[in-house]
Each structure stands twice: as structure tokens, then as C-alpha cells.
Amino acid sequence: MSLGFAKETVRKGLAAHTALGLVCCALLYLICATGTAIVLYEEWQRFEQRDAPEMTAIEPAAVQRGIENVLAVENDRATTTHLFVHMPTDALPRTTITTDTQAFHVDADGTIVMPEENAWSEFLLALHYRLNLPAIYGMTLVGAFGAMIVALSISGIVAHPRIFRDAFRLRARRRDAVATVDWHNRLAVWTLPFALAISLTGAMIGLFYVSGGIVAETAYGGDSEAALAPIFGEEAPQDPASAPVADARPALAHMARAYPEVEPYYVILHDPRTAGQHIQIVGEHPRRLIFGEYYAYGPEGEFHGTTGLADGTIGQQLAASTYNLHFGNYGGLPVKIAYIAFGLALTAVVATGTFIWLNKRARQGRPAPRTRAVWSGFVSGVPIALVTTLLARLLIGNGAPFVALFWGTLALTVAVALLRLRRDREAASGPALAPAE
16 A cells, blocks of 8 residues: 655655664764763773872861861852762772862862862763753663664574674675674674673663653652652751751761771762751672662761662662663773773674665665765764864863864764765766866
8 A cells, every 4th residue: 555655755755764864873873982981981080180189098087177178168058958078999099079069179188189170071971871961851862772772682683593603703804895794793792791781771771860750750749759769768858957067987987897898989968067967978899780888877977777779679789780780880990991892892883784784775776875974974073073072171171162072073074074975976077078168
């Protein structure tokens, strides 16, 4: 049965279909490429601000001094509802104190040394996490692409029943269409467990806003905090009356006595300088995938218990394990190197998949030179744009317009690829005849 569309309408529909498919492939490639780069998130922060004070540990008394020093210079106390102390870790041996309005590096005595300036690292994280879009839209989109990688991986296996048997077979080593197909299939097989783990956890993290919002609306009357409480714990009641700054020293001392095997790496002060303030310490558990456990304390260091991320329900432990599994924040440098290698391979699989489709069209007598030029420009443009923004960070500083530079550079590389195609076409057609006098 024919729908009876006019030929011009069909042509425009096919063009729109091709363009939409290319946009999806481009975003998938961008997510994979930036995800590979963000594995070195802590290393990028150290590279950006190489003169920040570093230390392997910091005493509880110095942590408390740092908290009080930062709160003393807070510009707008009314807006400071949370204060975060990043304790020194192997990956990032610095003490950084962040509020809702500013962030500072402190030295081993708790003295403020300099503001934190890691805008490029944060730009890179936002580019991967939400494509520089508002969180609700960007994370949902990235989560959907995580689900797409799962579907592509499974469908690729079904479509190629010999794919595992030919896992180490390369029929062509020269740069041709057959070699592209072989490398695509081989890399897809070698990275399959990694791709499934990364895509599943990425979908879970990215779709968190949508799923959490639905649960909150349907089961908790729109209260998002209540919806998350079974996993991450409940917020303590607020009391806005003024009070002295909570004391983190006895809380950290209790952690050292009661949980000597746990490594505290974050101190969170909720509602500082109010009667309802309380402390949470995030502790890393060795040889566990969970990002940590929350240890709750009162303003004077009285212990209130844990949330259960380390020993609670299976759902809690699973939710707490998705972040480290996705970003490779476990096992130290060897795991990071493995994530980078597999991430590069997965990025190559996405890039070559589109080239395979373009080659197939050409063999069928339906070449798409403009589409190929756009894709080639985009594939080469993403790393070029990332390097451009990093150079801007080094030359201009923390305030460089990273988002505009990235997308502008990317658009320029695509435009250059199209101009090169036009030039090649004109050269192939020969010099134009001079008009008659």
C-alpha cells in the first residue's frame, strides 16, 4: 500500500532522515570521546592549577580551621546552604573547600591559599554529562544515548553471528572499506563488556532526573527529597536560628577510631551556622565499587549512623556503585589506563560505523559526499575543539569562553571539510569555459 507522497516530499523526507541519523551518530561520538577524556578528571584539575598546595593528609584541626576561614570570607551567608571539604586523595592530593558561591584551596594548616580555578575540567565534565545543556534536558539525552549503545551492541552481535569467531581476524590491513569493517567489528567485540557496563551505568545516571522525577510525582507527591531518601538517606529537619559553626574535629576523630579501614574523602556541612546544621562524612571503602558511605554526625560530632550504601539493600549498593563503574574511579591508574584504551576503541567503533554506512551507500550507487564531508569534519573536529579549549585555558585563563570556543571550532572544522569537498569537485570538473565576448 502506497501513501502517495510526491517525489519531492519523499526526497526531503529522506534528507531529513539522513540528517537526523547523522546528528544522533555525532552526539554518540561526542559522548564517547568526552567520556574517554573525563577519565582523567582529577589529573586535568591538577594540570590546570599546578601551583595549588598539595598534601597526602590533613589533620582534623586544620580541616576545622579551613571551614571557619572560608565561612568568614563568604560573600552572601544567606545563600550558603552547604559546604564541602574535599580531603586529599591519591588521585587528587589537595584540600579544597567549596560553598554554594565559591571555592578555595587551603594548605595543610587550613589557611586559604588561592581560589580553585578548574573551569576547563568542569567544562569537559559538563560536556560529557549533559552536552552543555540544562541538566534535566542534557542528562536525559545522554542517558538515552547510553541505552542506544546497549541496543547497538546487542543488535550488532545478532546481525553478525560470526563476530566472536572472527574476533582476531583482519582480512585487510590497507586503508580501504574492508579494513574499516574489520576494525569496526573487531573493536566492537573487544570492547563489548566495557561498552555494556559503561552504557548501562550511563543510562542509569543520565535518566536519573526523569526516573526520579516520575517516582517523586507518582509516589511522593512531588517531593524529590523523599523519593531519594530510601537510597541516599533523609535530610535532617532545618532550624534557621543562628548557631556557632559545627565542629568537624570530633566527627573525624570518631571516624578514625570506629572505622579505621574507611578513608574519609569528603566532609559535608549542611546548613552551616544554623541550629539545624549537621555533618556528613563520605568514606571510601577499599575493594568496593561504591563511591562511599555517608556517616552522619551532629554539630558537636555526635554520631547518628550511616545511610546504608555499603551494607544496606541491594538497590542502595547498586545505586552507589554506578558512578565508579561508569567513570573508572576505582583501582587507581591501571584502571584509568584501561578505561582510556577501551574508551578510545569505543569511540572508533562509533566513528567507523558511520563510515561503513556511507561506504555501503556508495556501493549501491547512492553516494553522499556532503554527508561524508560533514562526518569527517565532525570526527576530526571534536579532538581539535577540545585541544583548542585547553589551549585557551592555558593562554587566556579560567574565564575563557570554553563553550563558545568548542562549538565554534567544531562548526569551523565541518565548514572546512565542506569547502574542501567543493574545491575538489571544482578541480575534478576542470576549468570553466570563459564566457563568449
